[in-house]
Amino acid sequence: MNNGKKVLITVAAIQESAEGDDSTISLVTQGKYYQKNNAYYLLYEESEISGMEGTTTSIKAETGKVVLNRMGTLQFRQVFEQGQPYKGVYLTSVGVFDVQVLPSRVAVDLNSSGGSIQLEYDIEVDNQRLGFNRLSILVEELCGAE
Numbered sequence: 001m002n003n004g005k006k007v008l009i010t011v012a013a014i015q016e017s018a019e020g021d022d023s024t025i026s027l028v029t030q031g032k033y034y035q036k037n038n039a040y041y042l043l044y045e046e047s048e049i050s051g052m053e054g055t056t057t058s059i060k061a062e063t064g065k066v067v068l069n070r071m072g073t074l075q076f077r078q079v080f081e082q083g084q085p086y087k088g089v090y091l092t093s094v095g096v097f098d099v100q101v102l103p104s105r106v107a108v109d110l111n112s113s114g115g116s117i118q119l120e121y122d123i124e125v126d127n128q129r130l131g132f133n134r135l136s137i138l139v140e141e142l143c144g145a146e
Contacts, residue, residue: 005034005141006141007033007140009028009030009042009138010027010137010138011025012026012134012135013133013134015131018129027046033114033139039060039061045057058071059137063108064081065079066106066108073092076088076090081106082103082106083103086101088101097125097126099124101121105121114139115139117136117139
């Protein structure tokens with residue numbers, strides 16, 4: 001099994017709340033990146049900055065579809081396909097929440113050396129609209145890494 005190449009991952013998340021407030025979270029971290037069949041895989045550890053310390057995030061990205069899995073202190077799976085609502089369960093230390101995402105944009109531009117994933121989606125938790133999110137993930141090869 002290929003362990004993947006070491007990459008630099010930049011994640012920027014912007015959330016526009018239902019009340020019109022914006023919040024931004026940015027994370028720059030190292031991770032693993034590899035291709036299998038027609039999909040690209042990304043694996044990295046969350047940090048205190050994202051509020052998900054102790055959680056591993058894996059992303060499977062292919063044309064028109066992104067699957068995000070979080071495992072550890074938080075457990076959550078989201079599927080992003082443009083125009084397709086996805087319902088999931090968010091398991092946290094403070095409880096279980098029903099979450100629904102409705103992606104309006106799923107853009108995957110990846111190749112063997114990296115690239116980007118752009119997601120735009122509305123999100124609801126326990127049937128209450130939280131807001132509109134933009135998630136940008138950039139993947140860059142680390143110079144000198146295998």
